[in-house]
Amino acid sequence: MDAVLRADLVARGMTPDCAETIELVRDVLTRVGDKWTVLVVTTLEPGPMRFTALHERIAGISQRMLSHTLRALQRDGLITRTAYAEVPPRVEYALTPLGRSLAAAVDHLVLWVRTHRTDIARNREDFDGGG
């Protein structure tokens, strides 16, 4: 991954274990924080869904980005991809237990945002307006 950064963190007095954790946290946050991941995961929460169903329900996403996002989630083991040998083809995506547990962890952040969004909005207005 980013061995240089890890070495830097260790040099700052961190244990290698803690440094690697920070790396991974940033990595996970970067993935979850991209444009579509949260929407895809929340859309999958009720149950398995097909590619086209996701494409219809997540209005505004392109086929390319839906495909990329699904593949990234699959790579991390957060969703499963099941292709059925039928005509026409059918592919279903579903959250794994790991994906569900991540969604639960993200829920804490969702709760934090719901609680403090007015604070943030006001802070931004003050900062932008008041200089």
Next chain:
Amino acid sequence: MDAVLRADLVARGMTPDCAETIELVRDVLTRVGDKWTVLVVTTLEPGPMRFTALHERIAGISQRMLSHTLRALQRDGLITRTAYAEVPPRVEYALTPLGRSLAAAVDHLVLWVRTHRTDIARNREDFDGGG
């Protein structure tokens, strides 16, 4: 913000309130998930710190990105910036209560990563290696 996306979410059957929450969640995750925010926040956790101290402790960050990251955090009200009229100039940054509460919310994600990082690493290896 992204009025189009919000309209899309509402069209999907979401309440405007919930749609706005998802927007803000994505917004916060995007901010927190950038390259340096987590490191800056964790570095500030022990107490207030000067620009140069941050620059030294967060090895690898450029002055430009440190400045940008600090300003973004300040804009959201997550840190304070205190400039002292001295020669040479002295500026101190510190987490606000809001910033501290966000750090606590992020801690859940940190815990999740600590718990499941081996799973994720193995999933990626399987996916990359196994095709």
Next chain:
DNA sequence: CCGGATCCAAGCGGATACTG
């Protein structure tokens, strides 16, 4: 000491067209 201004490279994400 603190950072703004400028320039530049890499990657994310969108539109469109095309396959099994």
Next chain:
DNA sequence: CAGTATCCGCTTGGATCCGG
């Protein structure tokens, strides 16, 4: 139906120089 390929603009982030 479920994607892949190509092209392209925009944003992120780094290097460097300059000002208060």
